[in-house]
Amino acid sequence: MGFQYFAGAALRALTARKDGPSLYDVCDPVLLNYRGGDPHLGKFYKTALGNPALRPLLRRTGLPALNDEGRLQRLRAALTHARDAAEPDWAAVGAPIAELMADIGVEHPQPAKVAATARAPAAAEIERVIRRCGAHLLGSFAKNGFIPTYAAFNLLGDPDMGGREMLMALTGLNARGYKNSTLLFNLARIFIAHSPARALINPPWTGIAEPMWEPVQIRHRSAYYDAFFTEALLSFVETGLASGEEIAASQRAIADMVEFCLKTSAEEVPSHDGSKVRVVTALAPGSGPRFSRFFAQIKQDLGFGIYVPDCDTTACSFSAATQAGSTDPILDQPLLDFYRGYQVREGANEPRVTVPLNDHVDYEGGVVTWIDNLAGERPYGNDLDPTLNLDILEVSFRHLGRWKILETPQRLETVHRIIGFQRKLAESGAFAQPRSHIYYLPELYSAYFGRCHAAFMALPLVARQAIDPDGHFEFIRGKVLAYVEGELITREMNAFDAALALMALAHLGADVATFAPALHCIVAHFGEGGRHGPYKAYEWNKMKTPTRILVGGPEVTSAFVLMGLALARRKMAKR
Structure with missing residues (x-):
């Protein structure tokens, strides 16, 4: 257009x-x-x-x-x-x-069905994109002092509202x-x-994730985003494709982002046993989010005057910091004890979900999104998102020994109930329905399940058997792979869809031959971002209220493309 x-x-x-x-x-x-x-x-x-x-x-x-x-x-x-x-x-x-x-x-x-792509791009083309995406992230950090993400309004609203x-x-x-x-x-x-x-406000697009049109994009910084940019730069270094100078720059950026997550964005909140816990808020206080003065006032006028911490930002920040080698004492807190208080028990605390936009989903065992601050404020009520619960599992697997999860029956039960929640979601097929997700889309759920599954498979066999004695993870893996292989990659994709497909396929052990459509899409669209970067901005996550607010950015696309290609390249090298 x-x-x-x-x-x-x-x-x-x-x-x-x-x-x-x-x-x-x-x-x-x-x-x-x-x-x-x-x-x-x-x-x-x-x-x-x-x-x-x-x-x-x-x-x-x-x-x-x-x-x-x-x-x-x-x-x-x-x-x-x-x-x-x-x-x-x-x-x-x-x-x-x-x-x-x-x-x-x-x-x-x-998206329309498309003919299968027979051959993957050459290794040199894949490596060229990885290097360019890594350079884009590092260049953005050097220019801005952080890696920005953007919010944009779609006034036509969300289809599920x-x-x-x-x-x-x-x-x-x-x-x-x-x-x-x-x-x-x-x-x-x-x-x-x-x-x-x-037609002007909501033009058509290719693929599933919505492109973010340039007008009225609000640039900002969040611990949630910094956590995933940290993972992306760690992935870049691990590829062996970064220069010595880029490795050093990545290490400096990672250290800064981990500190932003665990220090700048941390706040103390009450736990359900009367103790205090330090968690992470998506929008840090003061000048932390880096809003311009103009947009800071608009944020206030639109009803976002109070921003409380959330379970997802906390989980992702802890995970990224751990992967980066942080030893900050905040990581010693057994978050599962805290999350247990926000976990839905059928008939006992289901009213905790006050905004049940996805009420066709069985919430039992799931953990809700928003955390009450010290003042007891909960401006957004509460909702429950399946992908968030994957992030809680992933960080729990990374802290299995530190948090003594296997040795503590209550913590292990909390994990079992979250896995049970995910199993029901897979059995019903609801994970593949956009309406099931509050902040994400099914293809992102699939990529994040792959990420969670990889953390699970990295555990010793005896630990995996204790965590999942009934084989729920393998069952969910089959359902997610069937969706990605049978639906996502058989239809028109944009670069962001393709990156998420690659993450799911590579993490879940799919045949490397299935990588071809996503790899082809990513390489074919390289350069589409023009002066903003290798790729355009696409919808990473969203809010359905007060209207459809999309969050993403050119840097976000580069991060996910980099991670998807790095995973695929590693699997293809072992073929």
Whole structure:
């Protein structure tokens, strides 16, 4: 898609024939200027929806359904209640919006089947890409003082967020600002879905992971990202393809990122036994995230004023630091004791999942996402993501002896129950459904299962038998490989999809002949990133609320391509 596509979409949006009240006809009388009530709702409306960039694109999009005066007034009354009530009835507020969301028609991508690639690229081509991706990461660190990642908004929203799920979010989230932004973003989705601007805001793409279009990308730093950049640079050094200077630069960057994870981003939180535990938050306090002043204010206006720690960032940070050889005392904490308090037990603490967007999944045994801070704040309520639970298993395997997991029945039981949760997910096939995942996509789950499986297989046989006496890991391995080999690599992929496919195939012991489609895709798309790097930015992870917020970046793609190619190259050398 080039200039002609986007220019045509913009022209059609600016000249559309209006048939019914627009978003601004609905909201301006209620939210543009008012006194009293909740000031954040109006501030959010002006910042995110009523701004000079979006207003011209949507001002001519009307909803015929709102030509019904009674329906229009009920919608305005709901917004007024959200604005003025000290404690709004959020289910009632969201009801007229949920009703209008029935036909927005947002769907997951369905890549077309493609002919199988017969031959893998030459070793020299693979090594050229590895070297370039490693240099890209190191060059970015040298330029910025960290390796940045980016967030971008897709205002059309997530395919898994229908009216029912929007109501779940409104009633399950805690922070009022976050409820406000979820409410209004979902109202805007309805108008965008019926506007020619839809083609501009959500253009089509190749593969599964969504490309991140350049406008409105927010650059920042997070311990979660630093943990995976650490693993990528460790992988680069292990390939033997880095120069002496690059090895030294990698070691300096790794040391800095480990310190950012374990020191800068660490905070103390209460555990469920009354003790205190040091965990890791995704957005460090103060200037740690490296937001510009402009975007720091936007973050506040959008309802992200409080950011609490999470189980996933903590697990990944501990794992990366351990792989890097850190001996920081924070790593001695047996996290499984802490995670046990956030583990769902059927009938006992299932209400811990307050935003059950993937409620077709059996949560029993899974660990939820968000950690209460010392003040007891939980702005996002809580949800449960399968991939996060893989990261908890992976870090537990790396700390099996240090945390005395086999010697401590309670810790071993916690591991058994997480594995049981994953087994049920594989048995049902739910792992391959995008709706099952809160923050990720099925192909990323597959890559992360491969990563987790590799850590499991590195353990002594007696330990593996104690951890998984019923062979659940082998069962899940078969299901994941069948998905990657039978679905993912048989369809159109982008470079990010291909990197994740390679990670899964290589870690799970697939025949090296199956690497060819992913290797071919990666080499064929080399250079697509232009001045930003070897590859474009793609969706690594996402948030479904308050709208679809994608996180990734050119550096992220380079990191995953590097890791995928390094794994594949090692397996191919042993053939």
